[in-house]
Amino acid sequence: MTNVDKPLEAPLMGEPYLLTPGPLTTSAAVKRAMLKDWGSWDEDFRALTREMRASLLALTGDRDDQLDCVPMQGSGSFSVEAMLGSFVPLEGKVLVLSNGAYGQRIAQTLGYLKRKYTVIDKGDYMPPRGGEVTEALLNDPSITHVVVVHCETSSGILNPIKEISDAVYAQGRKLLVDSMSAFGAVPLDVNEVRYEAMVSSANKCIEGVPGFGFIIARKQELEAAKGRSHSLSLDVHAQWSHMNKTGQWRFTPPTHVVVAFVEALRAHQAEGGVAGRGARYTRNRDVVVEGMRDLGFETLLKDRWLSPIIVTFFCPEDPKFSFDTFYNLMKAKGFIIYPGKLTVVASFRIGCIGQMDEPVMLKVVQAAKETLFEMGVKDATPPALALKERAKLAA
Numbered sequence: 377m378t379n380v381d382k383p384l385e386a387p388l389m390g391e392p393y394l395l396t397p398g399p400l401t402t403s404a405a406v407k408r409a410m411l412k413d414w415g416s417w418d419e420d421f422r423a424l425t426r427e428m429r430a431s432l433l434a435l436t437g438d439r440d441d442q443l444d445c446v447p448m449q450g451s452g453s454f455s456v457e458a459m460l461g462s463f464v465p466l467e468g469k470v471l472v473l474s475n476g477a478y479g480q481r482i483a484q485t486l487g488y489l490k491r492k493y494t495v496i497d498k499g500d501y502m503p504p505r506g507g508e509v510t511e512a513l514l515n516d517p518s519i520t521h522v523v524v525v526h527c528e529t530s531s532g533i534l535n536p537i538k539e540i541s542d543a544v545y546a547q548g549r550k551l552l553v554d555s556m557s558a559f560g561a562v563p564l565d566v567n568e569v570r571y572e573a574m575v576s577s578a579n580k581c582i583e584g585v586p587g588f589g590f591i592i593a594r595k596q597e598l599e600a601a602k603g604r605s606h607s608l609s610l611d612v613h614a615q616w617s618h619m620n621k622t623g624q625w626r627f628t629p630p631t632h633v634v635v636a637f638v639e640a641l642r643a644h645q646a647e648g649g650v651a652g653r654g655a656r657y658t659r660n661r662d663v664v665v666e667g668m669r670d671l672g673f674e675t676l677l678k679d680r681w682l683s684p685i686i687v688t689f690f691c692p693e694d695p696k697f698s699f700d701t702f703y704n705l706m707k708a709k710g711f712i713i714y715p716g717k718l719t720v721v722a723s724f725r726i727g728c729i730g731q732m733d734e735p736v737m738l739k740v741v742q743a744a745k746e747t748l749f750e751m752g753v754k755d756a757t758p759p760a761l762a763l764k765e766r767a768k769l770a771a
């Protein structure tokens with residue numbers, strides 16, 4: 377039996393599965409890795425930091441040593457803020473491609489950073505397209521950078537990142553990517569999709585626990601960021617140069633989280649890296665989507681736009697359906713689902729990432745079936761308005 381088809385262990389001590397986009401269900405080995413204390417200065421811990429940075433860089437496909445990896449304490453948003461404050465000069469201007477909560481947060485962050493920005497706002501889930509980016513850049517030569525969210529976790533849409541990158545560089549501008557929920561499971565090969573910097577965090581597709589994020593950037597951009605950051609603690613250049621000089625984090629690292637993450641990276645590699653991880657998540661998604669559709673549920677997105685990360689389902693129109701009851705009954709069966717974030721129609725989300733596989737996803741569908749029965753919901757069909765919304769999306 378290879379690592380790839382080894383069955384996953386169930387969560388410890390009857391914990392529920394987290395069908396959420398991170399924090400997510402981690403392996404017993406990742407949890408066990410946190411049982412030891414580490415000196416942050418000690419060479420053993422420095423060796424783990426080096427291993428972590430090298431393993432993350434290996435996932436980018438960087439053949440020419442153009443990139444480097446800078447871990448950053450805090451949740452993912454701290455790393456997004458660090459990236460924006462370090463790579464966008466004060467005199468720069470950013471085009472934000474927004475189609476959900478995380479695009480909106482990027483714009484809000486730029487406001488805090490006093491950087492000029494403009495937004496292409498595609499609402500709750502419509503994808504930003506290359507043609508629109510080209511048009512916006514042609515119309516405004518003062519735009520220096522474009523920021524895009526790879527998988528917009530608020531709807532689960534996988535944005536057309538290659539098309540966007542091509543449009544950005546055809547106009548001689550620079551791309552920054554929030555690949556928080558996608559990196560490690562959806563390819564982001566720097567030879568295919570050009571970018572200057574990207575961010576992700578420990579508790580997403582690598583399947584670690586929360587506590588830090590990481591920025592992967594071109595060394596040239598890292599050099600140019602010297603003295604630019606608005607913030608002492610979120611200064612990517614300072615963290616990078618200190619780490620390269622001393623092997624240490626500038627300020628107290630989340631030691632246990634780092635050790636757990638290294639364990640998670642080793643498991644990621646054993647599973648077949650980005651391809652292997654992506655294949656399991658894709659299967660998780662396909663099983664849950666097919667099963668839920670058989671029950672009458674409908675996805676917000678047409679198949680082409682579905683990511684293998686998280687799927688939004690419309691709430692049924694049946695008046696006996698209430699999300700809170702559905703949530704609590706699913707939780708009682710061992711599955712924590714996620715509320716929706718759409719502004720137009722009611723929805724909920726089911727995550728496909730974490731230590732879950734096809735047998736688990738089949739149980740999720742069975743639990744949803746039993747829950748509908750307990751609620752007396754006979755038909756999971758969404759309201760007509762929901763289907764009208766979806767019809768606006770390109771197939």
Ligand SMILES: Cc1ncc(COP(=O)(O)O)c(C=O)c1O
Binds near residue numbers: 398456527
């Ligand atoms: C695409 C994306 N960007 C940013 C964030 C923010 O990360 P955090 O909640 O860890 O600050 C998330 C969190 O899920 C995300 O999915």
